[in-house]
Amino acid sequence: MGSFIGHVLPGIAFYVFGLWHLFNNTKLHFQNKASFTTSAWFPTSRLRYLELILIIIGSSISVSMELFIGPRKHQPFDADGTIPSNHLRNFEHSSISMYFATYGILAILLDKSVQGSTLGDNNIANRMNSHLHDHVQGLTLLAASMCFGLELFSFHFHSTDHMGVEGQYHLLLQIVVVVSFATTLISVGLPGSFLVSYVRSVSIMCQGGWFIVMGYMLWTPELVPKGCMIHREDGHEIVRCSGEESLERAKSLVNIFFSWFLIGFTIGAILFYVGMVNCYSPKYYNNEITTGASAAYCCLPTKQEGCDEFEGEPLEHHIELQKKTRFVVGVACEGGNGVSNSKPMDDPKMEAIYAE
Incomplete structure (x- = not known):
């Protein structure tokens, strides 16, 4: 992860999954206005677990790159079996990927437990299945929240220099991860809140966007702030500044860019909702009126x-x-x-x- 590709590829993955969740949560909201319930993941028509399988595969590739493909000796340990200092960040990055791979596996197992429990067709059995489904959804959201919590933990105690420009990027990233962690945890208790699920989806997209920004801004020499250069230390490329004034200027530029980044994402999130309203709200609204589902007209007095x-x-x-x-x-x-x-x-x- 400590490279251009290591930030851009995970960033694209976060962005795509966040957009997928944003679309599905919004569409689900228009389809079920009175009984909206969010989900930690969304099945597809042809392959139910496609989203979770992609998370598991992507996370496994990331772990392999960090621990076995990226290192020169294709293994991260020293001759005596200990972890060298220059590979600590590799283990930290791979741990984050392990979290998400574990979440994907647990989500599939939880869903399988519901799919395999056929209690009957009578009303009591249906209610039992419904309660079981709600519990599984809550546990899946809890597992997802732990992913973001552990991601926050790893970035907060990252062995990478927290005083430099890269540390400032990671510090601002933690703000977005906090939002993802908090909204996912809140969804466990409030699965019917569309706004919570919407903010959660946007924050996942925002994580992906900021990862992509980090990849370009920290490993493109032309985009490095004035007075700073890319140095190679312990087998990793790191941005170093010539003095305290250059460092403070670079951090201020990062802060300004992050504020503009959030403004852009906020505008994009609102415009996305407006577009979804124009596309889906009239369709499902008219269906409700036509079918009479949950529709009662105003007073028809005599x-x-x-x-x-x-x-x-x-x-x-x-x-x-x-x-x-x-x-x-x-x-x-x-x-x-x-x-x-x-x-x-x-x-x-x-x-x-x-x-x-």
Whole structure:
């Protein structure tokens, strides 16, 4: 991971998975507005565990690169079997990848436990299966939160120099990882919160974007701040500055760039949601109105209910008018005083109104 490729490739992976989660959580929100429940991962139609399999494969490749392919001797240990100082970061990076590989395996095992438990077709068995599914989802989210927690731990106590430019990049990265860790942990208790799942997905994308930025800014000589150069130390390329003033200037530039980076991601996240609203909200909204699923129109008053402003107009006119205006909340007029209350479609009073 301590190289251009070692940051850009994981960054692309984080970004793609974050975008995948952002898309699926938003689409799921529009499909199930009243009963939205987030998920730690999302199956595909052809291969259910594609996301988890890719995480396991990618993490395994990363561990192999850090411990067996990258080192000159193709193994990270000294002759006496100890870990040399210049390979400590390799073990730290590979540990992060091991976390995610372990998460992928546990997520598959948890899902298999639900898939293999067929308790029957009666109502009691269905409820038991539903509770089991909720517990598995919570445990999977907990395992995912531990990944981000351990990632935060590794970066916070990273053996890489925390005082230099690279340390400043890692310090700001920890802010994003904290958001991923916190929102994933909160989702265990609040799986129905769309906003929490949305922020979590955006933070995963943000991690990927910042990894890519680190890869380019720390290992492209033309992008190194003025007064700093790329030096090779202990087999690794590190940015070093000529003096304290150059170092402080470089850190300030990193901070400024990070603020612009967050502004750009915030704008992108909002525009993505607006685009999803335009694409999916009308589709599923109209389906709800057409099928009557969880849709109750506004008060359809009659003369007997005291709504004088509707006198002389047929009831069917109001029904069609409210379908066109897409009112979804049921409202009942009480004594013509303008007070409104929510009324579901199965309310006897509403059914009597429709029956007239």
